[in-house]
Amino acid sequence: MNYTEETYFLDFNNPKIKGITSQFININSKTELIESLYIYVRDNWRYSPFNIGLKKEHFKASNIADKKDGHCIDKAIVYITCLRAFNIPARLHLAKVSNHIATERLEKIIGTNQLAPHGLVDVFHNNKWVKCSPAFNKELCKLYNVDTLEFNGTKDSVLQEFNKSNDKFMSYLEDYGAFEDVPLDFIKETFKSNYPNFYDKYKNLDQIII
Structure with missing residues (x-):
């Protein structure tokens, strides 16, 4: 498998993505580049699980770049795309998680505090795969008292299990594995199997804002 290729979803030659990556072309250290791009993606899109798309175009990096916020898969796609622009192998990793803090709005709508699929990023660096989550921006972490x-x-740098008060924050429930490209059909089927009523109600809309 080749984890540096451009795809429909990971369109790093699009001018919108080049507008991002051009800011980092003078960084010579691969470690520093991985870190700088991570911070950029983490903090330049507010994390929000409430703006969802289930159509192909919603998962295209250059379209996500136009947004002011994004859910975990959105932000993972942008980070992977930027890394591949610099020939750094990266892939999408999906899982099922539960959130134990500030989920009242989400639970009221989908009936659970479990999120599936949740998007992470695997990066190949120093001859090994390492995992990260660029989902939660710095302001959100401060708001919910987590590192x-x-x-x-x-x-590896994945979601925080506890907040700074030692209250349970996030739990990993199931690992769906890694994917060379965005597995749209798998994402839709996972979403449908976890939230069947929600999926049937909104599947034909161009955009879901909950």
């Missing part, structure tokens, strides 16, 4: 995740490709 802001940092990442430079040297070790």
Whole structure:
């Protein structure tokens, strides 16, 4: 498998993505580049699970770049695309998680605090795959009293299990594995199987804002 290729979803030659990556072309260290791009994606799109799309175009990096916020898969796609622009192998990793804090709005709509699929990023650096989550921006972490995740490709950096008060924050429930490209059909089937009523109600809309 080739984890540096451009695809329909990971369109790093699009001018919108080049507008992002051009800001980092003078960084010579791959470790520093991985870190700088991670921070950019983490903090330049507010995390929001409430703006969802289930059509092909919603998962295209250049379209996500136009948004002011994004859910975990959105932000993972942008980060992977930017890394591949610099020939750094990267792939989407999907999982099922539960969120234990500030989920009242989400639970009221989908009936659970479990999110599936949740998007992570695997990066190949120093001859090994390492995992990260660029989903939660710094402001959100401050709001919910959790440590802001940092990442430079040297070790895994995934969602926070506890907040700073030692209250349960996030749990990983199931690992769906890694994907060379965005697996749209798998994402839709996972969404449908976890939230069948919600899926049937909104599947034909161009955009879901909940």
